[in-house]
Amino acid sequence: DGGITQSPKYLFRKEGQNVTLSCEQNLNHDAMYWYRQDPGQGLRLIYYSQIVNDFQKGDIAEGYSVSREKKESFPLTVTSAQKNPTAFYLCASSRTGGPRLEAFFGQGTRLTVV
C-alpha cells in the first residue's frame, strides 16, 4: 500500500543527545514536510522540501536539521540545540509543492526527553 511511514513510533532521548526521526514515502511525491505538534496546539512547520537536494526552513527550524538525498526519504534530526524537543512529530508529503494539493501524513513519532 502507498503511504508514509514514520519510525520509530516512540523515541526517548537523553538531554544533550541528537536523535534522527525517519520518514519514508512510496507515493512518488516531490514535496515533503515536517511538522511539530504540542498538546493543545496546531501543527507548526519545521522544514519542507520541494525537490531532492533542496529544503527550506519553516517557522520553527532552530535546533533541527534535515536532508533530502532521495525522493522518498526526508529524515529529521533533533539536535541538542533544541531546547524543548518533547513533542509529537508528523511528516507529510504532497504530489508537488503547490498550495492547492492536500498533504498526506504519517502516523507520527512521539519524542520524549528523559
Next chain:
Amino acid sequence: AQKVTQAQTEISVVEKEDVTLDCVYETRDTTYYLFWYKQPPSGELVFLIRRNSFDEQNEISGRYSWNFQKSTSSFNFTITASQVVDSAVYFCALSEVRSQGNLIFGKGTKLSVKP
C-alpha cells in the same frame, strides 16, 4: 499575517446530535485554499476536504458538510447525526499561493461523541 482560528477547544456531544466546528481565517491574498483534517487517536492526519477561495459553493459528503463564507472569512464544518467514530481532533488549515504548499493550521477542536 496569516492566521487560522478555531475558537472551540473541545466539544462534547451525544451520539446522533449535529455539531458544527468553527474556523475563521485571515489572509491578504485573493487566492488561497482551505482544508479540514481529522486526527483520530492513532495520530495521523486524514484529509477531509479542500476548498479554493473562488468557490463558495457549500459541499456535502454523507454526514459531513462544509459552509464557506468569504464575507466572514469562515469555513465551518458540520457533522450531522454524529457517531462515536467521529471522536477526534479536527484541524482547519490555510494554504496561500505563495506558500508553496505549506499549511497554516488552527489549534484544533477536540470532538468527543458519547454513546
